[in-house]
Amino acid sequence: MLEVHNVSRSFAERLVLDDVNFTVPRGALTGFVGANGAGKTTTMRIIMGLLKASSGTVSLDGKPLEGDTRPHFGYMPEERGLYPKQPIIDQLVYLGQLHSLSRSEARRRAMELLARFGLDDRAKSKLESLSLGNQQRVQVAAALLHEPEVLILDEPFSGLDPIAVDSMSSILRDYASRGVPVLFSSHQLDLLDVLVDHLVIIQDGRILANASAEDLRASQATRHKLSLGADAGWLRDEPGVEVIDISGSRALVNFQTETDSQRVLREALSLGTVTEFAIHRPALADIYREIIK
Amino acid sequence: MNTTSAPWLIVALREVETKLKDKAFVISTLGTLALIIGAVALTGFLGSKSADYSVAATDPLSYQVLTEAQDQRPENMSLAISQLDPGQARDQVQSQDIDAMLASSADQRSMTLTGFDELDADLEQLVSTAMRTVLTDQLLSAQGLDAFALPTADDLETEQLQGDSERSSMIRAMAFIFSFLFYMAALIFGMPIANSVIEEKQNRVVEILASTVRLRQLLAGKIIGNVILAMVQLLVFLGVGLLAAYLAPGEIPFLGVVSTVAGWFVVFFLGGFMLLAGIWAALGALATRTEDLQQSSGPIIGALVAVMFIGIYAKGGFLVLASYIPIASSVAMPIRMLSGDVALWEPLLSLAVLLAACWAVLLFSERIYRRAVMHTGGALTLRRAMKLEL
Numbered sequence: 174m175l176e177v178h179n180v181s182r183s184f185a186e187r188l189v190l191d192d193v194n195f196t197v198p199r200g201a202l203t204g205f206v207g208a209n210g211a212g213k214t215t216t217m218r219i220i221m222g223l224l225k226a227s228s229g230t231v232s233l234d235g236k237p238l239e240g241d242t243r244p245h246f247g248y249m250p251e252e253r254g255l256y257p258k259q260p261i262i263d264q265l266v267y268l269g270q271l272h273s274l275s276r277s278e279a280r281r282r283a284m285e286l287l288a289r290f291g292l293d294d295r296a297k298s299k300l301e302s303l304s305l306g307n308q309q310r311v312q313v314a315a316a317l318l319h320e321p322e323v324l325i326l327d328e329p330f331s332g333l334d335p336i337a338v339d340s341m342s343s344i345l346r347d348y349a350s351r352g353v354p355v356l357f358s359s360h361q362l363d364l365l366d367v368l369v370d371h372l373v374i375i376q377d378g379r380i381l382a383n384a385s386a387e388d389l390r391a392s393q394a395t396r397h398k399l400s401l402g403a404d405a406g407w408l409r410d411e412p413g414v415e416v417i418d419i420s421g422s423r424a425l426v427n428f429q430t431e432t433d434s435q436r437v438l439r440e441a442l443s444l445g446t447v448t449e450f451a452i453h454r455p456a457l458a459d460i461y462r463e464i465i466k
Numbered sequence: 467m468n469t470t471s472a473p474w475l476i477v478a479l480r481e482v483e484t485k486l487k488d489k490a491f492v493i494s495t496l497g498t499l500a501l502i503i504g505a506v507a508l509t510g511f512l513g514s515k516s517a518d519y520s521v522a523a524t525d526p527l528s529y530q531v532l533t534e535a536q537d538q539r540p541e542n543m544s545l546a547i548s549q550l551d552p553g554q555a556r557d558q559v560q561s562q563d564i565d566a567m568l569a570s571s572a573d574q575r576s577m578t579l580t581g582f583d584e585l586d587a588d589l590e591q592l593v594s595t596a597m598r599t600v601l602t603d604q605l606l607s608a609q610g611l612d613a614f615a616l617p618t619a620d621d622l623e624t625e626q627l628q629g630d631s632e633r634s635s636m637i638r639a640m641a642f643i644f645s646f647l648f649y650m651a652a653l654i655f656g657m658p659i660a661n662s663v664i665e666e667k668q669n670r671v672v673e674i675l676a677s678t679v680r681l682r683q684l685l686a687g688k689i690i691g692n693v694i695l696a697m698v699q700l701l702v703f704l705g706v707g708l709l710a711a712y713l714a715p716g717e718i719p720f721l722g723v724v725s726t727v728a729g730w731f732v733v734f735f736l737g738g739f740m741l742l743a744g745i746w747a748a749l750g751a752l753a754t755r756t757e758d759l760q761q762s763s764g765p766i767i768g769a770l771v772a773v774m775f776i777g778i779y780a781k782g783g784f785l786v787l788a789s790y791i792p793i794a795s796s797v798a799m800p801i802r803m804l805s806g807d808v809a810l811w812e813p814l815l816s817l818a819v820l821l822a823a824c825w826a827v828l829l830f831s832e833r834i835y836r837r838a839v840m841h842t843g844g845a846l847t848l849r850r851a852m853k854l855e856l
Contacts, residue, residue, distance in 0.1 A: 221677040243677050254670030259484075270476045271678050315674065 174198050175323055175354045180219060180229030188378060189215050195373045195383040197354040202345055204369035205358040206461055212378040213358040214251050217327050221248050233323065244272055247321030251328055253312050257301035261311055265318060272319035279318065286314040306337045313341065324348055326357040330364055342368055362458035372457060374464055381464050386457060393460050396453040397434060399424045402446030411437055425453060473679035477687020478694065485695050495699060502703055506710035519589050520546040520564045522555040528568040528577060535596035543588065568593065636720045641801045644731055645777025647700060648797050651739060652770050655696040656746045659688055660759055663750030681836050689743040696739055704728050723806060730813055731800040737820040738796030741827050748831040751838040769793065777801060790816050792823035
């Protein structure tokens with residue numbers, strides 16, 4: 174488990190991270206969401222040792238990370254970084270060697286990953302000759318070369334087409350299921366629902382949520398969705414019911430107690446047909462919007 | 467290779483590998499090599515251009531003159547003398563079997579040198595001098611005087627208190643070569659250090675690199691890689707140049723002292739280049755785009771040009787001073803040593819100063835590099851870079 178403890182950081186008197194605490198559990202994909210400038214990249218750079226925290230620590234399995242390098246982590250920076258004018262395989266082997274792989278091992282691993290991304294026939298091409306999506310795949314390959322113990326990916330999905338998103342998702346899942354803590358930031362909220370097991374929400378340098386997706390959904394699952402045969406306007410006058418939204422025969426409401434919900438259901442049935450009466454499980458995107466309000 | 471190496475070594479080897487695959491670099495190196503070999507061969511050739519002449523004497527006096535000419539001829543000239551009657555001689559000149567025929571006038575006071583077409587000036591000069599000697603001797607002995615008793619131009623001997631003239635022209639030539647080699651290497655191998663730092667900053671590879679290996683290792687690798695390239699190129703240039711000089715047919719003077727000083731030059735070159743490499747790396751870290759470098763590299767290129775001119779033109783006290791100032795000393799000290807009157811402690815002291823400066827600049831560059839390399843918004847000034855937080 175990767176843990177960020179009480180990390181604060183300021184740039185020239187401006188507080189960018191304010192007492193940030195969260196965990197990246199093993200065996201799960203952790204999504205890191207927040208608006209532009211909320212502090213995601215700074216947090217990730219601090220985890221990677223590229224920036225120093227003004228205070229606070231980052232630890233892996235209880236051991237604080239020291240020094241300013243993380244050779245056993247896999248990292249994909251926000252502004253992608255590889256050598257555009259060099260053959261793909263050459264730079265992957267070079268990065269592999271810097272991660273203490275032997276030359277032959279680095280080459281083997283690089284070819285394996287390229288094959289997995291369907292890029293093995295482009296190994297000798299210059300990076301800049303590839304499409305953006307494929308360049309991104311190479312970037313991921315660079316982060317995975319040395320079988321990292323931890324994966325830190327800044328916006329791995331940005332700029333990918335839906336097929337590439339799927340293949341990227343399956344790779345991240347694969348690593349998570351091997352017990353590697355995976356932290357990735359994303360703007361694409363719709364991806365969160367299908368992908369993440371754990372969600373960290375940051376706003377203005379403060380952590381607003383740090384919980385499993387299941388718990389988050391459950392915490393927000395107090396609402397009911399109703400679809401009736403006729404207009405649902407009468408719900409507004411029912412005691413014990415807080416109406417959130419009504420449009421025609423459909424309504425989204427909060428019941429004060431379980432008894433209230435059963436009473437309203439009976440009443441609705443007596444008034445006509447009920448085609449849907451269900452606990453509303455919000456999408457993580459909705460939860461996010463709710464939390465940052 | 468199945469073992470893992472230190473990061474700086476991996477970086478250094480990659481710098482070397484990338485450069486060796488660079489066609490422009492390979493072509494310019496081979497071109498320079500060809501130029502060096504050509505220049506040395508040309509010098510040797512010009513120095514040893516030998517001329518063979520065959521001249522016929524048509525009477526006893528002309529034979530005597532030609533024999534005198536044979537004694538006086540310079541080393542690179544040979545003179546074959548035959549004795550023929552005028553008719554035969556004319557025929558052989560006509561058929562170009564011999565280069566010329568020499569005939570005395572009836573009064574034995576003048577002579578005619580006849581060639582097929584225009585006579586070689588060297589031959590004409592040689593024969594005319596010999597003739598004058600012979601005729602003068604005859605005239606003197608007719609008067610009962612010995613030619614050796616006459617004062618001659620040789621009675622004036624020259625001395626100079628420091629060095630000698632041939633030596634100083636050699637020093638001028640070598641000063642030019644040392645200065646130019648250093649200037650060239652400083653640009654050809656220095657600039658790429660800055661550019662490769664900028665490239666990695668610009669592409670943001672540096673973020674991956676910096677989280678993987680210590681920036682110190684990265685910086686050291688880049689510098690060492692380019693130092694290796696520069697040294698190998700320098701050694702090849704010097705080696706081939708000296709070898710060509712040894713093999714050249716003519717004798718090139720002062721080869722011994724030049725070889726020794728070339729060895730010292732290699733050592734000073736190494737120190738000076740390391741110092742520059744550190745400065746280049748720092749300049750690269752301060753820049754954001756390659757274009758920034760054009761501005762920031764102005765002063766350093768100016769300094770390099772100054773060093774080149776110091777090497778070529780500086781003399782006396784100024785040269786002595788320059789031989790202790792790092793970077794300038796890389797050319798100034800070897801040039802002073804060419805004159806042969808520099809005590810051993812002088813290069814050693816200068817070298818110590820150079821190495822100390824080298825170390826200081828490397829440490830300083832690393833600080834700048836470490837701070838500036840993560841900075842993305844626009845080029846930095848030195849002062850701002852020192853203030854950046856990690």
